[in-house]
Amino acid sequence: MDTSHNPHAKQLPADLGAPAFVDAWKTRALMIGAIFTVIAVILGFLGQAQDGLGWIHFLRAWLLGTMWTWGLAVGGLALLMVQYCSGGKWGLLLRRPLEALSRTLPVVFTYWLVTAIFADRLYLWAKYTTVAATADALKSGLINEIQAHCLNFKRPMLNPDEYWGISLACFAIWTFYAWRLNTLALKRESQGPETTPYWIKKFENISGPGILVYSITMTACAIYWVMSLDPTWFSTVYGLVFLVAQGYLVLAFSIIVAISLSKGEPYKTLLRQTEQHDLGKLAFAFVMLNIYLNFGQFLIIWSGNLPLEINWYLDRIRGNWGVIITLDFIFHWVIPFAMLLSRDIKRNKKRLVRVCQWMVFARAFDMFWLIEPNFKDAARNLHFSWGILEYIAVPGAMFCFWLAYFCTRLKTRPLVEVNDPHLAEILEPEHAHA
Amino acid sequence: MPAREGTYGLLAEFETPGDLVRAARQAHQDGWRRMDCYTPYPVEEAAEAIGFHRNKVPLLTLIGGLLGGGVVFTLQTWISVLAYPINVAGRPTYSWPAFIVPAYEWTILWAGLSAGFGMLALCGLPSLYHPLFNAPNFRDGATTDKFFLCLEALDPKFDLIATRAYLAAFKPTSVVEVDY
Numbered sequence: 001m002d003t004s005h006n007p008h009a010k011q012l013p014a015d016l017g018a019p020a021f022v023d024a025w026k027t028r029a030l031m032i033g034a035i036f037t038v039i040a041v042i043l044g045f046l047g048q049a050q051d052g053l054g055w056i057h058f059l060r061a062w063l064l065g066t067m068w069t070w071g072l073a074v075g076g077l078a079l080l081m082v083q084y085c086s087g088g089k090w091g092l093l094l095r096r097p098l099e100a101l102s103r104t105l106p107v108v109f110t111y112w113l114v115t116a117i118f119a120d121r122l123y124l125w126a127k128y129t130t131v132a133a134t135a136d137a138l139k140s141g142l143i144n145e146i147q148a149h150c151l152n153f154k155r156p157m158l159n160p161d162e163y164w165g166i167s168l169a170c171f172a173i174w175t176f177y178a179w180r181l182n183t184l185a186l187k188r189e190s191q192g193p194e195t196t197p198y199w200i201k202k203f204e205n206i207s208g209p210g211i212l213v214y215s216i217t218m219t220a221c222a223i224y225w226v227m228s229l230d231p232t233w234f235s236t237v238y239g240l241v242f243l244v245a246q247g248y249l250v251l252a253f254s255i256i257v258a259i260s261l262s263k264g265e266p267y268k269t270l271l272r273q274t275e276q277h278d279l280g281k282l283a284f285a286f287v288m289l290n291i292y293l294n295f296g297q298f299l300i301i302w303s304g305n306l307p308l309e310i311n312w313y314l315d316r317i318r319g320n321w322g323v324i325i326t327l328d329f330i331f332h333w334v335i336p337f338a339m340l341l342s343r344d345i346k347r348n349k350k351r352l353v354r355v356c357q358w359m360v361f362a363r364a365f366d367m368f369w370l371i372e373p374n375f376k377d378a379a380r381n382l383h384f385s386w387g388i389l390e391y392i393a394v395p396g397a398m399f400c401f402w403l404a405y406f407c408t409r410l411k412t413r414p415l416v417e418v419n420d421p422h423l424a425e426i427l428e429p430e431h432a433h434a
Numbered sequence: 435m436p437a438r439e440g441t442y443g444l445l446a447e448f449e450t451p452g453d454l455v456r457a458a459r460q461a462h463q464d465g466w467r468r469m470d471c472y473t474p475y476p477v478e479e480a481a482e483a484i485g486f487h488r489n490k491v492p493l494l495t496l497i498g499g500l501l502g503g504g505v506v507f508t509l510q511t512w513i514s515v516l517a518y519p520i521n522v523a524g525r526p527t528y529s530w531p532a533f534i535v536p537a538y539e540w541t542i543l544w545a546g547l548s549a550g551f552g553m554l555a556l557c558g559l560p561s562l563y564h565p566l567f568n569a570p571n572f573r574d575g576a577t578t579d580k581f582f583l584c585l586e587a588l589d590p591k592f593d594l595i596a597t598r599a600y601l602a603a604f605k606p607t608s609v610v611e612v613d614y
Contacts, residue, residue, distance in 0.1 A: 298531065299535070303532070
């Protein structure tokens with residue numbers, strides 16, 4: 001690479017591979033994951049003995065873990081495509097970690113398979129698949145009249161065949177995009193700088209439509225996997241709420257990765273305060289957008305006050321759930337917002353990492369509020385049971401195992417893309433660009 | 435205030451922001467305090483080089499935002515609960531979700547106005563006169579493509595001959611003396 005035009009430019013080290021401590025992360029993640037697994041199994045037995053809901057809570061918590069890691073993998077793919085279209089030095093900085101995120105899809109797929117196999121324990125529409133079965137359930141009081149009506153009315157969409165078909169198609173589409181972007185990135189590396197304009201166009205042409213395809217497919221899956229847990233309710237902004245939450249989660253996670261990697265080469269040379277600050281600002285924008293959409297949805301439904309919509313919120317506010325949504329508001333918005341407002345925190349490595357770790361946790365807490373009140377035993381009735389602690393243990397274990405796999409993906413290729421004009425810019429000292 | 439007379443300071447002109455920042459950082463290290471940088475566009479590093487690590491604009495913005503949001507939320511509460519209570523679809527008169535949107539907008543509005551006007555006020559603007567406009571190269575270059583460092587005569591270290599030599603050591607394009 002030619003850096004002769006700027007005598008103050010920094011030099012990249014010869015070895016661009018991931019530093020050795022990534023292996024230590026992997027080992028630590030596996031150990032913590034194993035501990036969480038043991039706790040999850042014990043809680044399953046305890047919960048089963050207490051109220052017979054131990055394993056069903058295990059499964060619900062599994063769904064949360066699936067959605068959490070899915071948000072990272074697919075959201076990572078989406079942000080990868082966004083940075084190819086938008087350009088910018090932050091994009092170069094995050095490119096390899098985002099590629100590694102997109103290559104964790106196989107883990108997410110196995111996670112999802114479990115929820116798909118046990119779909120009849122999670123989704124009413126998967127349990128009562130015919131009009132007759134629905135009528136029986138209504139007669140024996142397992143579901144109410146509204147649910148029976150919705151199940152029958154929505155059956156053309158909410159049925160196991162459609163669920164499998166659409167989910168598998170979505171996984172195939174994401175895998176295709178992840179594969180295409182990842183293999184082309186290596187091909188780009190093997191060629192000289194004269195090919196750069198071609199590659200910039202090429203990646204833009206793949207990513208632009210890819211972002212659109214991603215928005216549609218992720219909306220479909222958010223609806224099938226989470227929203228349909230309550231077959232009576234619907235919200236047109238639901239896909240967008242998940243999309244923005246993925247941006248929130250992925251940005252927080254990639255900031256943690258970039259800053260943690262900067263303890264060793266090559267990120268030590270690569271990560272400047274300017275780009276760290278930019279990423280902090282971007283994360284702040286997602287914090288804002290996230291509360292904007294969530295509150296917007298609430299305000300519209302609250303204003304309408306219609307019996308078919310408002311119950312979804314009442315299930316999540318009454319019976320002690322008000323405590324959870326208040327905490328959710330504080331965890332998910334107030335704390336990240338107040339922290340990221342500060343310029344000093346955004347420019348401080350250690351503090352920014354703390355805020356971002358909090359954001360990754362807050363995303364899971366938010367999904368607890370989304371998922372658990374869908375079920376009859378929990379709606380408008382938040383109560384302690386051993387089973388409910390599965391929401392800590394199971395997603396914790398799943399996240400750790402996923403993280404270990406992510407670390408192995410991070411090690412498979414150099415962390416810096418050399419065939420990119422942004423590289424020369426990012427190696428310049430910070431004031432020289434001004 | 436009587437008109438000041440005499441030398442305002444010595445103005446060094448640089449071609450690149452990098453040169454300006456290096457010179458400013460060195461001068462600040464050498465104990466200069468009455469000094470300023472002038473650039474055609476914001477160069478944050480130049481502000482940091484002369485010791486401007488923070489300013490009061492964020493604080494003003496925060497206060498403005500909190501005031502705006504608080505004022506309009508209180509206003510709506512007062513109207514709906516006390517001054518003119520109306521039954522809207524059977525909701526309680528204190529229906530806070532409905533108050534959030536105007537409160538949010540006013541937070542942004544007041545924060546934005548406080549940031550804008552606060553910045554102008556803290557910069558001492560509007561100002562009708564500044565001695566540096568006496569320097570022709572400043573008039574021509576400060577808003578287009580030149581970068582300036584001014585060491586002011588009010589600084590106790592200032593000495594017309596020695597300071598000119600000091601500035602010349604940074605190899606600027608020119609050093610000119612500016613009168614009030």
